Amino acid sequence: MEDLFYNNPDQVKKIVEEFGDAVLPMKKADQPFFSKYRVFNYKEELENAEPFGYAAQNPADFIANFASYFEDAVNWDSTGVLYNVHPNVNVYGQVASFLAGFANPNFAQDISSGKLMLIEKQLIEYFASLARWDVAQAGGIFTFGGKGTNLYGLKIALDKTFPNLREQGLQGKIKVISNDLGHPCHVEVCNWAGIGIENCIRLKTENTTVPVELFRETFEEIVKNGEKLPLIILNGLSTLNHAIDNIKGIAEARDEIVARYKLDYVPHIHIDSVLGWVYLLLARYDFDTNPLNIKPDVLAVMKKKYLLMANVVYADSFGADFHKTGFCGYSSSLFMAKDKRPLLNIERSYHEDSSLEFSKYSPYSYSLELSRSPHGPVSAYATLKTMGIEGFVQILAALTESFRYMKDVFHNQDHTEVLNYDEDSNLLFFVFKPRKDIVFTEGMNPELVEDIKAFNTGFYQFLIHKLEKGEANIFFSCSRSHKYLGQSFGSIKVYSWNANFNVEEAKKVTNHINKLFQEYIQGFEATKDYNIFDFLDVKGAK
Numbered sequence: 352m353e354d355l356f357y358n359n360p361d362q363v364k365k366i367v368e369e370f371g372d373a374v375l376p377m378k379k380a381d382q383p384f385f386s387k388y389r390v391f392n393y394k395e396e397l398e399n400a401e402p403f404g405y406a407a408q409n410p411a412d413f414i415a416n417f418a419s420y421f422e423d424a425v426n427w428d429s430t431g432v433l434y435n436v437h438p439n440v441n442v443y444g445q446v447a448s449f450l451a452g453f454a455n456p457n458f459a460q461d462i463s464s465g466k467l468m469l470i471e472k473q474l475i476e477y478f479a480s481l482a483r484w485d486v487a488q489a490g491g492i493f494t495f496g497g498k499g500t501n502l503y504g505l506k507i508a509l510d511k512t513f514p515n516l517r518e519q520g521l522q523g524k525i526k527v528i529s530n531d532l533g534h535p536c537h538v539e540v541c542n543w544a545g546i547g548i549e550n551c552i553r554l555k556t557e558n559t560t561v562p563v564e565l566f567r568e569t570f571e572e573i574v575k576n577g578e579k580l581p582l583i584i585l586n587g588l589s590t591l592n593h594a595i596d597n598i599k600g601i602a603e604a605r606d607e608i609v610a611r612y613k614l615d616y617v618p619h620i621h622i623d624s625v626l627g628w629v630y631l632l633l634a635r636y637d638f639d640t641n642p643l644n645i646k647p648d649v650l651a652v653m654k655k656k657y658l659l660m661a662n663v664v665y666a667d668s669f670g671a672d673f674h675k676t677g678f679c680g681y682s683s684s685l686f687m688a689k690d691k692r693p694l695l696n697i698e699r700s701y702h703e704d705s706s707l708e709f710s711k712y713s714p715y716s717y718s719l720e721l722s723r724s725p726h727g728p729v730s731a732y733a734t735l736k737t738m739g740i741e742g743f744v745q746i747l748a749a750l751t752e753s754f755r756y757m758k759d760v761f762h763n764q765d766h767t768e769v770l771n772y773d774e775d776s777n778l779l780f781f782v783f784k785p786r787k788d789i790v791f792t793e794g795m796n797p798e799l800v801e802d803i804k805a806f807n808t809g810f811y812q813f814l815i816h817k818l819e820k821g822e823a824n825i826f827f828s829c830s831r832s833h834k835y836l837g838q839s840f841g842s843i844k845v846y847s848w849n850a851n852f853n854v855e856e857a858k859k860v861t862n863h864i865n866k867l868f869q870e871y872i873q874g875f876e877a878t879k880d881y882n883i884f885d886f887l888d889v890k891g892a893k
Contacts, residue, residue, distance in 0.1 A: 354410075357453065369411070373418040383432045383826035385421040388818035430849050430856040431825040431863070436590065436626060438848040441678045443737045444730035448680065451725040458493070458723035459715035468712055471728040474735075478671065478687050481631040483664040487705070490691020492718055493727035496682045497625035498536040499719065500670025501584065503686040504621030505540050506719075507668065507693045508582035512616045517699065521545055524578035528569060530554040530561045530596075532589045534623060559594035559774070561585065567604045570618070574608065580618045587624025587660060587669060591833060593776035595627055595659035602665040620666045625684065628671035629747070633657035635740045643741070645748045652751050652775045653744075673731040678738070678850055683727035746850050750777045753857040757845065760861045766868075770835040770842055779845040780833060782807050783868060793836045804831070804841035811843070813871045825863050 357363070377385040401416055408416075425432055428439040456464030458471065471493055479489035494500060505527070509516055525546050529537035531553045541551040554561050554569060566583075573580045583605065585596035602620055609617050630653070638654050645653070663669050666689070673683035688694045694717065695701050701716035715721055754777045761767045761781045768791050770780040785806045789799070811829035818826065828844045835842065845860070 352407075363453075366410075369414055370417075373414045374421055377418070377421055378426050378428065380429060381431065381824050383426055383429050383818070383824065385424040385426055387821045388423060388815065390819075391423070425826070427849070428851075429824075430847070430852050431860065432849070433825060433827040433845045433847045433860065435828065435846050436675045436848050438675065438678045439850055440680045441730075441734040441737060441850075444679050444732075444734040447733035448726045448730045451729045454725075456725045458725050458728065459713070459718065459721050461712040462710050464725065466709075467725055467729065470732045472712070474685065474728055474731055475687070477735075478628070478631070478685065481634055482669070482687065482689075483634075483661070484689050488691065489687065489689055490694050491685055491687040492694065492714055493723070493731075494684050494686055494719065496684050497534070497623070497670055497672045497675075498540065500625060500672075500684050500686040501534075501536055501621065501623060502540045502543060502719070503688075503694070504584070504619065504668045504670070505544055505582050506697065507688060508619035508621070509544065510693055510697065511619055512579055512581040517697075524576070525550055526573050526578050526580050527551045527582045527584065528554060528566065528580060528618075529584045530556050530586065532556050532559060532591060532594060533584060533586055534590060537584050537623070556594070559589070559592050560596045561601065563597055563600040563604050566601055567608065570605065570608050571612075574612050574614070579616065581616070583618050583620045585620060585622050585666070586627075587622040587663065588627025588630070588656075590626065591778075591780075592771060592774050593626070593656075593778070594774075595624075595656065595662075596622075598622060598659075598662035599665045619668065622663050622666045622669035624660065624663065624669045625672035626676050627656070627660050628669065629676040629743060630656045630660040631663070632740050632743050633747075634661065636744050643744060643748065645744075646752065649748050649751045649755070653747055655775065673727070673734065676848055677731060678734050678848075679730040680726070683731050685727070685731070749853045750847065751775075753777075753847075753852055753854050754779055756854050756857050757861055764865075770833070770840070777847070780830070780835070780842045781845075782840045782842050783810055791836060795836070795838060800838045800840060804839065807841040807843060809875070810868065810871050811841075813875045814867060816875070817867065817870075823863075823867065825860060825867075 354362070374385075425434065425437075427437055451467060454465065454467060456467050458464055458468055461468040475489070475491040476486050478491065479486045482489070492503070494503060509521070513519075513522065521544075527537070527541055527546060527550060529551055533553065538548045538551045538553075542548050552569060554565055556562075557565075570580060583601065585598055585601060587595055587598075598620070605618055605620065608614075633653060634657065638650065641650060668686065668688045671677070671685045671687070673679040673685070674681045677683065691703070695703060697717040701713065703712075714723065757779050758769050758772050761779065762769045762772050765787045766784050767781050768784060768789075770782065771778070782803055783806060785802055789803070808829055808831065814823055814826075817823035827846070830842050830844050831839060833839065833842045833844065843864075845864075
C-alpha cells in the first residue's frame with residue numbers, strides 16, 4: 352500500500368515513465384487520433400469494461416488497462432487536426448500543473464495552498480495591466496471555463512443592479528443583451544441564473560458586429576417598458592468569425608442612455624473574449640520596428656485585432672480561456688473585473704487591501720467554487736512565462752498567414768466556394784460545389800441549397816469513413832448550422848490553434864483535402880450516419 356503514496360522523487364519518475372511508455376507511443380505526429388478511429392457504443396463498452404475488484408489491481412495491469420481508454424482521443428499535437436479552437440498544450444504548463452498536484456492545494460484558501468496562490472494574483476495583475484485598468488482597483492478569479500466567466504459577469508451585473516439580490520432574489524422584469532454571433536452559453540447562463548432564456552436578447556449583427564444604433568434602440572425600449580438591463584455581453588473574438596464588437600461605441604451609448612433617463616443603475620458590460628484575450632498580449636509588441644519581421648499584410652491584421660481588443664479598457668469585465676488560445680490543458684479560465692469590489696463582496700463577508708498577508712487570501716469567501724484546482728492558474732502562468740510575448744506573436748503571425756493562404760487556395764479553385772474569404776479570421780469555412788458552374792447568391796433555390804448541403808455532409812461522412820480505415824491524416828468539422836447568404840450549406844469548417852501550424856503545414860492540409868475530394872467524387876455511399884458535426888450544431892445554435 353505504501354507504494355501507492357509518495358515516498359521519494361525516484362518513485363514518481365519511475366511511475367511517470369511507466370505511464371508514458373504505455374500511452375505516448377500511441378501519439379504519432381501524422382495521426383489525428385491516438386488510435387484508428389472507431390465508433391463505439393457506450394452501453395456495450397460499459398458491459399464489457401473491466402470491473403472494479405475487491406483486491407487491489409496490479410499496477411502494471413492497471414496502466415495497460417488505463418492506456419486502452421485513449422482510443423479515439425484526439426491528438427492535438429498533429430497539425431492535421433483542424434477541429435475547433437483547441438490547442439496543443441505547452442508541456443511546461445502541463446508538467447507544472449501535474450507537480451503542483453503533489454502539494455494537493457485547494458485554491459479556495461491560501462492556507463491550504465501556500466505561495467502557489469500568489470501565481471493567481473500575479474496573473475490577475477498582469478491582465479489588468481494589459482487591459483489598461485487600474486491594477487490596484489481591478490480583480491479577478493480563475494474559474495471552470497468560458498461559461499463560468501460569463502456566469503461571473505452576470506452575477507456581478509445582477510448584484511450591482513439589485514443591491515438586495517442576495518437577500519430578496521430576482522425581482523422585476525430583467526433583460527440581458529447578447530447577439531446572434533454570441534456563444535450559446537450567453538443564453539444558458541440566463542437559464543442557470545433563473546432569468547429565463549427568452550429574456551436574453553440576441554441582437555442581429557451587421558458585418559459580424561453589433562450595430563451601436565440597434566443597441567441604443569433596444570436599450571431605450573427596455574427602459575420604456577419598465578424593464579432593467581443588468582448585463583450587456585459583447586464579443587471579443589466570436590467563435591465563428593473572430594469578430595470584435597465596438598466596445599467603446601456601446602459603452603458610450605450605454606452611458607448616454609443612463610444619463611438621459613436618470614437610471615439608478617449602470618448596465619455592466621462584459622466582453623466574452625475567451626478567444627480574443629490573446630491579442631491583448633500584442634500591447635507589448637513594437638509594431639513600428641517589427642522586430643520579428645512579420646509580413647506587412649499579416650502585421651496589419653494583427654495590429655487591427657489588438658486595437659479592437661484594447662477597447663476592453665471601456666468594459667467592466669472580460670473572460671480569458673487559456674485552454675483555447677493560450678496553449679493550456681483543459682480547463683484554465685480567468686474572469687477579470689475592472690472593479691474588484693463587487694466580486695469580493697458577493698457573499699458580503701470578504702475584504703482585501705494592500706496589507707493582505709498570507710493566510711488571509713480566501714476566494715472561498717466569494718467564489719462560485721469552494722473547491723478550486725490549481726491547474727488553471729499554474730498552467731497559464733507556466734505557459735505565459737515559457738513562451739513569452741515573442742512566442743505568442745510568432746504563433747499568431749503564423750496562423751494568420753496560414754489561414755490567408757488556405758482561403759486564397761480554396762477561393763481560386765473552381766470547385767470550391769470560400770464562405771468567409773473577406774474575414775480576417777484564423778478559420779476557414781468553405782463548401783465543395785456539386786457543379787462547377789454554381790454561383791452563390793442570396794435567395795438561392797432551396798433544392799439547390801439542400802443538394803449542396805448533402806454533397807458536403809456526404810464528403811464529411813467520407814472523411815470519417817477514411818479515418819476508420821486509417822486512410823486519412825486530417826480531422827475537421829462540418830457545420831450544418833453555419834449560414835452564408837442566409838442559408839446553411841453544410842460548410843466544411845477548418846480551424847487550427849496549433850503552435851506548429853504554418854504555411855507549409857497549410858499546404859499539406861489543402862492538398863490532402865483536395866485529394867480526399869477527388870476520391871469522394873469517384874463514388875461513395877455512407878452506410879451509417881457518423882453524426883460528428885460541429886459542436887455548435889450539438890448546442891442547437893442558430
